[in-house]
Amino acid sequence: MRTERKPHLIKKPADAKRQRVDESLGPGLKDEATEVEHLLVEPKSEHVSVDRVFCFGKENIEKHLKMEDFSCAFDYGWKIGSGGLDSIHGQGGDDLKLEVLDGLLDEVDEVDDIQAAHDLSSACEDFLLDIEFPEKFSELDCGPYEGSNLRNSSSESHSPGGSSNSVGGMSESSIVTVQESNSKNGVLGKMVNCDIHHTIRSECGCQAPVMETIRPSKEHGQDFVESDDEKPLVSFIVSNKKVKSSVKVTKGGTLLRQKRLRKPTKRYIEEFSRNSTTSGKNKCLKVRSQEEFSQIPSESQPRRGRPKKIMPKMEFGSDCELSASESEDECKRTKRSKTACDRRKHQRMWTLAEVIKLVDGIAQYGVGRWTDIKKLLFASSAYRTPVDLRDKWRNLLRSSSAHKHNRKELQGETNVKHYVRPLPKTVVCRIRELATIHPYPKARSPNLSSINSDPSSKQSTTTKGTPINTHGRNLRGKKCN
DNA sequence: TTTAGGG
DNA sequence: CCCTAAA
Numbered sequence: 212m213r214t215e216r217k218p219h220l221i222k223k224p225a226d227a228k229r230q231r232v233d234e235s236l237g238p239g240l241k242d243e244a245t246e247v248e249h250l251l252v253e254p255k256s257e258h259v260s261v262d263r264v265f266c267f268g269k270e271n272i273e274k275h276l277k278m279e280d281f282s283c284a285f286d287y288g289w290k291i292g293s294g295g296l297d298s299i300h301g302q303g304g305d306d307l308k309l310e311v312l313d314g315l316l317d318e319v320d321e322v323d324d325i326q327a328a329h330d331l332s333s334a335c336e337d338f339l340l341d342i343e344f345p346e347k348f349s350e351l352d353c354g355p356y357e358g359s360n361l362r363n364s365s366s367e368s369h370s371p372g373g374s375s376n377s378v379g380g381m382s383e384s385s386i387v388t389v390q391e392s393n394s395k396n397g398v399l400g401k402m403v404n405c406d407i408h409h410t411i412r413s414e415c416g417c418q419a420p421v422m423e424t425i426r427p428s429k430e431h432g433q434d435f436v437e438s439d440d441e442k443p444l445v446s447f448i449v450s451n452k453k454v455k456s457s458v459k460v461t462k463g464g465t466l467l468r469q470k471r472l473r474k475p476t477k478r479y480i481e482e483f484s485r486n487s488t489t490s491g492k493n494k495c496l497k498v499r500s501q502e503e504f505s506q507i508p509s510e511s512q513p514r515r516g517r518p519k520k521i522m523p524k525m526e527f528g529s530d531c532e533l534s535a536s537e538s539e540d541e542c543k544r545t546k547r548s549k550t551a552c553d554r555r556k557h558q559r560m561w562t563l564a565e566v567i568k569l570v571d572g573i574a575q576y577g578v579g580r581w582t583d584i585k586k587l588l589f590a591s592s593a594y595r596t597p598v599d600l601r602d603k604w605r606n607l608l609r610s611s612s613a614h615k616h617n618r619k620e621l622q623g624e625t626n627v628k629h630y631v632r633p634l635p636k637t638v639v640c641r642i643r644e645l646a647t648i649h650p651y652p653k654a655r656s657p658n659l660s661s662i663n664s665d666p667s668s669k670q671s672t673t674t675k676g677t678p679i680n681t682h683g684r685n686l687r688g689k690k691c692n
Numbered sequence: 693t694t695t696a697g698g699g
Numbered sequence: 700c701c702c703t704a705a706a
Contacts, residue, residue, distance in 0.1 A: 559700095582694065598694090
């Protein structure tokens with residue numbers, strides 16, 4: 212690797228520059244250096260897009276026209292981004308490519324927040340409608356944003372092997388970097404900030420949330436300009452770029468700021484949540500968007516010592532992968548979590564799809580091999596730990612048996628309040644079946660000495676061809692219900 | 693580290 | 700969902 216790399220250094224001017232940058236910035240800023248290289252490769256074009264952004268910020272009085280214009284600009288900027296990357300890859304060797312990609316991956320981590328903000332788009336739209344923004348504005352929101360989104364996905368194929376995430380993130384961050392370089396002393400950044408602030412305020416008549424959320428960002432304006440953290444700026448640019456509505460801005464801002472100012476942000480988040488959920492109806496929309504507040508930051512960190520490092524990145528790709536069940540999931544989960552359930556801070560509703568998947572997994576691997584099931588079937592959902600699976604299965608067993616048992620007895624009572632029992636009969640049947648096939652571990656209970664604790668006898672019942680390890684477990688009372 | 697069980 | 704103990 213090393214030996215190969217030197218020739219490239221000599222050959223490739225961009226790389227040389229990069230090296231210089233590396234040295235001047237120090238090792239800690241290597242990622243930024245990657246961006247800088249990017250800039251060096253295609254400085255002009257990036258400026259174009261940024262300029263457009265600025266223009267948009269200032270002249271968005273003629274919204275529609277500008278927005279169209281802007282979407283083109285964004286498209287352009289993005290493509291250039293890919294182009295730059297491409298050129299790098301073309302000239303650099305494999306090792307260089309790897310390095311760049313590496314940098315990109317690192318970058319992705321940083322850009323996660325932004326991307327997360329992207330994911331909020333739908334929620335934002337809902338929220339938007341919820342708080343009664345001018346329709347005109349919301350229309351504006353959807354148009355260009357979706358447009359750019361489409362372009363993004365379409366140009367994915369052009370991207371040279373890199374993950375779409377990295378490329379997308381890179382284009383954005385590079386834009387921001389340009390911005391920063393333009394505003395070395397931060398004045399411009401502030402100006403933009405204020406400008407956006409002003410724009411939004413005047414633009415959408417500005418309900419309370421917006422003012423409240425924008426203001427703190429102004430307070431911290433200096434802060435983020437001084438630190439080499441460009442994210443706040445990113446959030447504003449991006450949000451302005453896509454005109455994600457003030458809510459979006461808020462989210463970006465709070466999300467990104469959270470890293471530096473943990474406490475204020477949290478408090479602020481709480482406050483905002485409280486403020487924004489004044490009415491009881493439309494819970495779905497509101498809860499969703501506010502849920503994102505507490506969920507995304509908390510998930511970027513390992514939720515529970517368990518998933519530790521494996522998850523954060525995976526989760527991202529998974530969101531794309533699972534978009535179907537995931538989005539469905541997004542809808543369903545939450546619902547509570549705001550009702551001050553002090554424990555269970557992280558609750559994610561189990562969707563039917565998940566339950567079915569879980570049942571399938573258990574049918575395949577047997578009960579007790581939760582990690583296997585998790586790895587193979589829930590690899591994409593980072594938030595489901597093996598323990599969760601087990602808990603869920605336990606609950607399913609309980610509910611299914613209860614179902615079977617109470618069915619007639621408690622019908623009157625259950626009707627009082629339509630309990631959430633969306634479990635289709637087929638699923639319940641499967642659960643019951645599985646329950647008989649592999650009884651839940653429930654450790655051999657000492658009191659049941661009646662059973663000779665002869666595992667082999669039990670084993671015979673668990674013939675499923677599956678590699679079920681020896682569940683020497685007793686049937687115990689559970690199934691006798 | 694994974695699984696089981698209790699809360 | 701969280702926590703802890705056991706393997």
